[in-house]
Amino acid sequence: MPPIHRFLKGCRLVHLYLGVFTAPALLFFAITGGLQTFGLHESARDGSHAPPKWLAVAAQLHKKQTMDVPVRKLRPAANAASVPAARPLAGTAARRAGNPLPLKIFTALVALALAVSTLTGLYMAWRYTRHAGRVVAVFLAGVAVPLLLALV
Template identity: 40%
Template sequence: MLLIRRIHNLAGVFFAPAILFFAFTGALQTLGLHEHRGPGPYQPPQWIKVIASVHKDQVLPKPKPEAHEHEQAPNPDADHHPAGHDDDDDSGPNPWPLKIFVLGLAIALVTNSVLGVWMAYRAPMTRRLSMILLAAGAVLPPLLLLV
């Protein structure tokens, strides 16, 4: 049982940075903050577009050519939202109960990951190995993204 607990601890510390990243970006996507939807001036900040691309497609987004002022940029959501379609209409189930659940899940994942890293840091016998694995878990994914 001690071996299983140690493996669980060390794997948790190694994957904690990725869990934090995917919980945060998943929450942003659950709220629809990663893309422009419908009429309105909202444009997501570039950093949200980048991390959403990494979350959804595991790649950095490729730069798009600048659209000329007199040309209207194509709407990437046109295929997903037919004309006259409103996400808040009453034609289907209400998405908010599940969205609230997913946001709670993201908060729980972040909280548990932070607590797990803190507990690993407080354990004197595995502190050094835990911090090495935490650093490796934080550095390895961005390096793999660039390969």
């Protein structure tokens, strides 16, 4: 076998096993990132919305690599007259805020596409290899290692 073929075969194997090992983390980050796009993990300052505990913990793992969710302080109710008007920062031009919803929808679609692409890659890695047991073992290691590191 010529050296270039051995090199390419090695590259394919590295790609296969690195992809399978990192697939659980990719799925986790794609799903939690997609949910964070819409702020579903945050509680409202006035206390009107509290996210599910699992979502708050998953978002905290995604952002800060810890499961300790900080308690958000409630904003005291204040009169509109007692709150000073916000002044723009010196030197900044008044900017049009725009509508963030189209970009949020696009970001959620990218997160969904990443999750689907990862799942189809896992299926192909498992289905089209002679060593399906190795693929499963590497995938399970990709699940176990981050879980163990999160508990340390």
